[in-house]
Amino acid sequence: MNKIEHIGIAVKNLKESNEIFSKLFGKPHYKTEEVESEGVNTSFFQVGENKIELLEATKAHSPIAKFIEKKGEGIHHIAFDVTDIKAEIARLKGEGFIVLNEIPKKGADNKLVAFLHPKSTNGVLIELCQEINE
Numbered sequence: 020m021n022k023i024e025h026i027g028i029a030v031k032n033l034k035e036s037n038e039i040f041s042k043l044f045g046k047p048h049y050k051t052e053e054v055e056s057e058g059v060n061t062s063f064f065q066v067g068e069n070k071i072e073l074l075e076a077t078k079a080h081s082p083i084a085k086f087i088e089k090k091g092e093g094i095h096h097i098a099f100d101v102t103d104i105k106a107e108i109a110r111l112k113g114e115g116f117i118v119l120n121e122i123p124k125k126g127a128d129n130k131l132v133a134f135l136h137p138k139s140t141n142g143v144l145i146e147l148c149q150e151i152n153e
């Protein structure tokens with residue numbers, strides 16, 4: 020893994036949270052993107068070298084909606100940049116981690132992504148992401 024790519028924060032209302040985080044960081048988000056397959060609306064903030072992703076559910080049964088129902092708003096996942104997501108998935112499976120997406124899928128922000136089950140990572144949802152070069 021190369022570095023933390025971003026930290027994902029689950030929010031109930033993206034518009035309200037965009038305002039809160041804009042005040043916090045002293046600048047607005049640089050993009051919003053809906054990921055239909057995940058039932059989620061996202062916005063991204065650049066903070067120095069780091070990125071923060073806010074996630075709002077667009078459907079009652081999306082993973083973000085379930086997360087907020089169970090745990091409330093807050094840090095949802097940590098995403099790590101990887102160079103070769105397929106190799107990394109194979110490596111982590113070999114190490115005994117539970118990979119939720121054996122075949123990486125298209126995520127927000129032009130990335131191929133795969134998640135590890137928090138059960139195998141001390142309760143932390145881990146996202147692997149590889150930039151799509153096209």
Ligand code: ZN
Pocket residue numbers: 025026027072096098146
């Ligand atoms: Zn993410």
